[in-house]
Amino acid sequence: xxxxxxxIYASLELFNEHGERNITTNHIAAHMNMSPGNLYYHxxxxxxxxxxxxxxxxxxxxxxxxPYEGEQVNVEQLIGYFDAxxxxxxxxxxxxxxxxxxxxRDEELKSRYLHAQQQxxxxxxxxxxxxxxxxxxxxxxxxxxxxxxxxxxxxxFWIGYQLTQSSTSTITKGILYEGVLRVLMIFKAYATPTxxxxxxRLEQHYHELATQESL
Numbered sequence: 193x194x195x196x197x198x199x200i201y202a203s204l205e206l207f208n209e210h211g212e213r214n215i216t217t218n219h220i221a222a223h224m225n226m227s228p229g230n231l232y233y234h235x236x237x238x239x240x241x242x243x244x245x246x247x248x249x250x251x252x253x254x255x256x257x258x259p260y261e262g263e264q265v266n267v268e269q270l271i272g273y274f275d276a277x278x279x280x281x282x283x284x285x286x287x288x289x290x291x292x293x294x295x296x297r298d299e300e301l302k303s304r305y306l307h308a309q310q311q312x313x314x315x316x317x318x319x320x321x322x323x324x325x326x327x328x329x330x331x332x333x334x335x336x337x338x339x340x341x342x343x344x345x346x347x348x349f350w351i352g353y354q355l356t357q358s359s360t361s362t363i364t365k366g367i368l369y370e371g372v373l374r375v376l377m378i379f380k381a382y383a384t385p386t387x388x389x390x391x392x393r394l395e396q397h398y399h400e401l402a403t404q405e406s407l
Contacts, residue, residue, distance in 0.1 A: 196234045199224065200248070203241045207286035212242070212294065239298050246301060249284050250308050256280065259318040264326045267390060273319070274372055274398065277347060281368045288351040289363065309344065316340040328387040329379070339382070343375055350374070369402035 193201075202224050206215045217238050221231040235241045256276030260269055287294060295302040317340040323329045324336065331339060350371035351363055360367070373395065380391045 195230075196244075199231060199234055200241065200244045204245050204248070204283075204286075207245075208283075212286045212290055217241075239301070242294065242298070243301055243304075245284070246287075246304060249280070249287070250304070252276070252280055252283070253308055253312055257312060257315050257319075259315055260322060265323065265328065267393060270390070270394060271397065274376070274394065277375070278365075278368055278372055281347065281351065281371065282365060285351055285363050285368075288348065289355060291348070291352065309348075313337070313340055313344060316344060327384055328390070329382045330384045331382050339378070343378060346375055346378075347371065364405060366402050366405035369398050369405060372398050373402060 199220065203215070203220050206220060206223060215238075217231055217235070218228055220238075220241070221228045224231075235244070256279065257273065281288060295305055317337045320329060320331070320336045320340050321333070324331055324333075350368070354360060354363065354367050354371075376391060376395050376398065380388070380395070383391045
């Protein structure tokens with residue numbers, strides 16, 4: 193792995209473990225046993241590092257939330273979507289925990305974030321429309337995009353909500369699985385009679401994972 197990539201992944205680890213606001217480029221350099229000057233050879237400042245981490249985020253959104261085509265969706269495909277949602281929250285949790293501040297400091301990053309989120313909304317709306325077509329969801333066509341946006345809102349602010357509405361100061365995998373379960377709660381509200389069992393199976397799957405992570 194190239195030094196530049198090592199810095200990106202080390203920074204991501206430190207931001208997630210200690211919070212982005214608490215980590216400086218000096219902390220990152222010390223963690224990697226390199227001089228600050230060597231780090232600055234690869235990155236101009238911390239914002240430059242965050243932009244590179246955001247490129248990983250963009251790539252994951254692109255690969256993890258592609259609309260399915262062809263055959264009718266199955267449980268494994270649905271689990272794939274929800275696992276991608278969980279992975280995004282976990283892998284980039286520092287960003288969700290301090291999203292407004294990070295975006296306020298960097299107009300270029302905010303523009304990229306808004307573009308990425310619009311792409312997510314478009315793909316998510318397509319997936320929900322296909323789920324309706326396949327008989328999984330009972331929802332009016334003119335409400336599909338609003339439902340997709342509501343789900344995106346819950347995912348985007350679940351971490352911030354947990355940090356401000358409880359005594360916790362650390363985000364665990366169990367907390368994130370609880371967020372996935374809240375999204376599934378919404379899906380079940382729109383489930384057709386024939387798809388209730390599928391969503392109940394998904395709910396049980398993620399409830400077991402949440403329980404395991406809470407032990």
